Amino acid sequence: MxxxxxxxxxxxxxxxxxxxxxxxxxxxxxxxxxxxxxxxxxxxxxxxxxxxxxxxxxxxxxxxxxxxxxxxxxxxxxxxxxxxxxxxxxxxxxxxxxxxxxxxxxxxxxxxxxxxxxxxxxxxxxxxxxxxxxxxxxxxxxxxxxxxxxxxxxxNISLALITFLATIAREVLKDAEDVDGDAAGGARTLPMIIGVRGTGILAFACACGAVAASILPVGDWWGPFYLAAIGVVDIVILFGASRGVRCTTPECVRKSQATSILRAGMFAALAVFAVAAVV
Structure with a gap:
């Protein structure tokens, strides 16, 4: 060892x-x-x-x-x-x-x-x-x-909610990307039950929830700078999730790059919270 x-x-x-x-x-x-x-x-x-x-x-x-x-x-x-x-x-x-x-x-x-x-x-x-x-x-x-x-x-509740909902959106879309391989391996994931399109709709709903959570006034950092910066991040998150809504096949989800965009939006949200907390 x-x-x-x-x-x-x-x-x-x-x-x-x-x-x-x-x-x-x-x-x-x-x-x-x-x-x-x-x-x-x-x-x-x-x-x-x-x-x-x-x-x-x-x-x-x-x-x-x-x-x-x-x-x-x-x-x-x-x-x-x-x-x-x-x-x-x-x-x-x-x-x-x-x-x-x-x-x-x-x-x-x-x-x-x-x-x-x-x-x-x-x-x-x-x-x-x-x-x-x-x-x-x-x-x-x-x-x-x-x-x-x-x-x-x-x-930290607002950031935790954003992370929770955006992560669910990203995780289910990742499962949608892998439906073919998971099916071949005998796995059973959410997209196999509700379909790729249903998964995209669920992911978008979670992204909308994350955006709503982002404007909760629960910290000292909440103010004009934070609202302006998080507004840009919210657009990125919604844009990423929306790209998965129109997909009905795993290949479409992969090509949409929805999971990558959501990941970028989550990292950007962390940066906004950190900067707003310090300044």
């Missing part, structure tokens, strides 16, 4: 980005960063890493076929070793979360449970897997804000 394999199985890039996102959540809630807030990043990195490892544990049979180079199927890490590693990562993250606030600890515990449930069965359940991913992504901002107390959490 090499150190390299232990690092790679956690998907470090993904985990570190999630940790930095927690710090961004605290910055947006308070307008500043403090040395103790660095604990937030450590907690999120460890718990995200734990979620990534347990995903590989439950996907090992699929990975033996599709990704035999990954640490478990390649034999670099044993299945039992990966399970122990997962428990250590989750335990470490929760232990450090206990040094923050009660709200942060509660979110850390809930998210750990959802990450485990997602790996075990949620990701195979149509719609529920998409909702779980969207919640986990959005909750990082709530976690960051919660370090400043309930007031900080409330200040």
């Amino acid at each position: 090499s150190v390299s394999a232990l690092v790679r199985i956690t998907r470090p890039h993904n985990a570190v980005v999630a940790g930095l996102t927690a710090l961004l959540g605290y910055l947006i809630a308070t307008g500043t960063l403090t040395p103790p807030s660095l604990l937030l990043a450590v907690v999120v990195v460890l718990i995200t890493a734990g979620g990534n490892v347990i995903n590989d544990v439950y996907d090992v049979e699929i990975d033996r076929i599709n990704r035999p180079d990954r640490p478990i199927p390649s034999g670099e890490i044993s299945l039992s070793g990966a399970k122990i590693y997962t428990m250590m990562l989750f335990a470490g993250g929760i232990a450090i979360a206990a040094l923050t606030t009660t709200l942060c600890l509660a979110i850390a515990l809930i998210n750990s449970a959802i990450l485990i449930a997602y790996a075990v069965w949620l990701k195979r359940v149509p719609a529920f897997g998409n909702v779980a991913v969207a919640y986990l992504t959005a909750s990082i901002f709530l976690f960051g804000g919660a370090f400043a107390g309930i007031e900080g959490l409330i200040r």
Whole structure:
């Protein structure tokens, strides 16, 4: 069991980005960063890493076929070793979360449970897997804000709602792109149930909800600059989602680049919130 394999199985890039996102959540809630807030990043990195490892544990049979180079199927890490590693990562993250606030600890515990449930069965359940991913992504901002107390959490509600709804829109459109491959592999996703066109309509409805959430006056940063900047971002989000509405085939969704545009809109929204919070 090499150190390299232990690092790679956690998907470090993904985990570190999630940790930095927690710090961004605290910055947006308070307008500043403090040395103790660095604990937030450590907690999120460890718990995200734990979620990534347990995903590989439950996907090992699929990975033996599709990704035999990954640490478990390649034999670099044993299945039992990966399970122990997962428990250590989750335990470490929760232990450090206990040094923050009660709200942060509660979110850390809930998210750990959802990450485990997602790996075990949620990701195979149509719609529920998409909702779980969207919640986990959005909750990082709530976690960051919660370090400043309930007031900080409330200040981040708007951003969390935007992230939650825009992520659902992007996730279901990604599933629509992959309908043919998923069907061949025996998977059952939401677009297989409601159709590609229905999925596009659902994604657009979620994007509209994200736009509505973006104008909620719940933070000190809410003002002329924020409204002008977020208005541009809202146009991008709606434009991206609208490109998926007209599609009736997976190929059309792929060519529309709707998911890429939505992703760009989400990153732009983060930038607007961060700048507005600081200035």
